[in-house]
Amino acid sequence: xxxxxxxxxxxxxxxxxxxxxxxxxxxxxxxxxxxxxxxxxxxxxxxxxxxxxxxxxxxxxxxxxxxxxxxxxxxxxxxxxxxxxxxxxxxxxxxxxxxxxxxxxxxxxxxxxxxxxxxxxxxxxxxxxxxxxxxxxxxxxxxxxxxxxxxxxxxxxxxxxxxx
Amino acid sequence: xxxxxxxxxxxxxxxxxxxxxxxxxxxxxxxxxxxxxxxxxxxxxxxxxxxxxxxxxxxxxxxxxxxxxxxxxxxxxxxxxxxxxxxxxxxxxxxxxxxxxxxxxxxxxxxxxxxxxxxxxxxxxxxxxxxxxxxxxxxxxxxxxxxxxxxxxxxxxxxxxxxxxxxxxxxxxxxxxxxxxxxxxxxxxxxxxxxxxxxxxxxxxxxxxxxxxxxxxxxxxxxxxxxxxxxxxxxxxxxxxxxxxxxxxxxxxxxxxxxxxxxxxxxxxxxxxxxxxxxxxxxxxxxxxxxxxxxxxxxxxxxxxxxxxxxxxxxxxxxxxxxxxxxxxxxxxxxxxx
Numbered sequence: 266x267x268x269x270x271x272x273x274x275x276x277x278x279x280x281x282x283x284x285x286x287x288x289x290x291x292x293x294x295x296x297x298x299x300x301x302x303x304x305x306x307x308x309x310x311x312x313x314x315x316x317x318x319x320x321x322x323x324x325x326x327x328x329x330x331x332x333x334x335x336x337x338x339x340x341x342x343x344x345x346x347x348x349x350x351x352x353x354x355x356x357x358x359x360x361x362x363x364x365x366x367x368x369x370x371x372x373x374x375x376x377x378x379x380x381x382x383x384x385x386x387x388x389x390x391x392x393x394x395x396x397x398x399x400x401x402x403x404x405x406x407x408x409x410x411x412x413x414x415x416x417x418x419x420x421x422x423x424x425x426x427x428x429x
Numbered sequence: 430x431x432x433x434x435x436x437x438x439x440x441x442x443x444x445x446x447x448x449x450x451x452x453x454x455x456x457x458x459x460x461x462x463x464x465x466x467x468x469x470x471x472x473x474x475x476x477x478x479x480x481x482x483x484x485x486x487x488x489x490x491x492x493x494x495x496x497x498x499x500x501x502x503x504x505x506x507x508x509x510x511x512x513x514x515x516x517x518x519x520x521x522x523x524x525x526x527x528x529x530x531x532x533x534x535x536x537x538x539x540x541x542x543x544x545x546x547x548x549x550x551x552x553x554x555x556x557x558x559x560x561x562x563x564x565x566x567x568x569x570x571x572x573x574x575x576x577x578x579x580x581x582x583x584x585x586x587x588x589x590x591x592x593x594x595x596x597x598x599x600x601x602x603x604x605x606x607x608x609x610x611x612x613x614x615x616x617x618x619x620x621x622x623x624x625x626x627x628x629x630x631x632x633x634x635x636x637x638x639x640x641x642x643x644x645x646x647x648x649x650x651x652x653x654x655x656x657x658x659x660x661x662x663x664x665x666x667x668x669x670x671x672x673x674x675x676x677x678x679x680x681x682x683x684x685x686x687x688x689x690x691x692x693x694x695x696x697x698x699x700x701x702x703x704x705x706x707x708x709x710x711x712x713x714x715x716x717x718x719x720x721x722x723x724x725x726x727x728x729x730x731x732x733x734x735x736x737x738x739x740x741x742x743x744x745x746x747x748x749x750x751x752x753x754x755x756x757x758x759x760x761x762x763x764x765x766x767x
Contacts, residue, residue, distance in 0.1 A: 283486065286486055287486055287489045287490045289564065290486065290487065290490035290561070290564055291490050291493055291494075291564075292490075292491070292493075292494045292561075292562060292564065293564065295566070295697075298564055298566045299566040301564065322448070322451050322452060322455060323455070326455050326458070326459070329459070330462075330479065331479060331483055331486075334476055334479040334480050334483060335480075335483060335486070335487070336563060336564070336565045336568065337563060337565075337568060337570050337598070337599060337606050338565065338568075339462075339463045339466045339467055340462045340463065340465075340466040340472050340475070340476060341458070341459040341460065341461070341462030341463040341466065342459075342463060344455070344459045344462070345456060345459035345460065345463070348452060348455045348456055348459065349452070349456065351452075352448065352449075352452040355448060356448065356449075387463060388567070390463075391463070391467050393567070393568075393613075393614065399566070
């Protein structure tokens with residue numbers, strides 16, 4: 266299959282980031298909102314794995330700043346977390362892509378946990394107290410959503426499912 | 430996952446700073462931003478404009494909730510008719526009460542004039558729609574569709590039909606963010622309606638509502654007491670209900686009692702809120718600005734501090750005048766010590 270043009274890749278990339286931002290904002294019932302998957306880290310990790318030639322660091326930083334404004338968090342909190350996650354995934358890319366999907370799902374858990382910890386740490390450093398144990402729920406839900414996101418994104422980007 | 434095509438070519442001679450260096454730079458930038466954001470207001474305009482640019486995203490995220498609301502709005506004719514009848518009846522009763530209220534308000538104003546009191550009854554208000562609720566479960570914040578273009582200012586009080594909801598913390602040109610009274614970062618000066626005891630209610634961070642810490646152990650407070658907002662601090666207009674006490678208990682090993690209260694406002698119901706202009710605080714801000722300019726002009730530190738003193742520390746200056754002598758005095762003492 267011929268590779269899509271760089272422009273098309275960028276368009277899909279930016280659109281998917283906005284989509285992840287919207288998913289991050291959609292209202293959930295109170296009981297579920299603590300377990301909201303980390304859509305932005307998920308989406309950025311997908312792109313970092315799938316299209317490593319994209320300079321995903323700066324978009325990750327900017328998307329993080331947007332999320333900070335939308336969540337009224339300290340300016341830079343989510344940006345920090347996203348940059349760290351993207352860096353990890355890009356650096357360890359050769360490690361992640363040799364696994365089949367389900368093993369990669371498990372291999373990515375530390376990345377989500379690290380993101381959760383960074384959010385928790387910045388919250389603590391800026392004197393915003395919160396429940397400790399519920400903090401780790403997103404790591405679980407994000408893990409569960411990784412295969413789904415991967416498959417859906419693959420479907421969207423290559424309708425027909427050719428095996429290249 | 431192993432179906433990746435290998436048309437990815439790593440450039441043989443990479444240009445520009447490497448991945449690690451770029452990451453380090455961005456991390457340093459993020460940490461600087463966090464630090465600056467916690468220490469001052471210098472990033473507020475950037476925040477306001479980002480929020481403005483993200484309005485479409487917020488709108489997009491509210492679409493599913495709106496669709497669900499619309500689907501719920503479909504109703505049978507008979508139900509709507511019966512509801513309409515009930516509402517008409519209720520409106521009739523309320524308007525009768527309101528007409529009496531007008532007379533009472535006029536009478537009250539006359540009596541207050543007789544007493545030479547300057548307390549105002551009619552507040553200037555603006556109805557705002559709640560367009561988003563912060564989806565971070567540890568921040569109790571809402572976004573309203575009014576901003577600096579409507580004259581909203583930081584620290585403005587927010588009420589609903591049942592009581593105080595919170596205050597505005599962030600203003601963008603066409604929207605603003607408000608902190609609810611149940612947020613753990615929020616504190617509000619309150620007065621116990623029955624006794625006039627002045628204290629502070631801080632948010633608990635969950636649905637249980639408000640906590641009244643550091644009450645003197647002999648304070649007269651019991652279950653069912655109504656908390657109303659007090660104008661100490663000059664931020665909230667006085668007299669709006671804030672909550673109802675449901676538990677009072679001594680703190681083990683301390684000389685204080687703590688009370689817990691449910692918020693009076695219905696924080697997670699309804700889509701509308703009232704923004705209230707507190708004329709005291711605005712005039713205080715004006716006075717502060719005037720004092721500032723005066724200080725700038727004269728450059729005499731003594732007059733500047735004298736002029737700013739009542740503005741900088743409104744709470745001690747406006748200590749309760751009428752309420753029973755003993756509990757508030759003890760309360761003031763306990764609050765001053767820590």
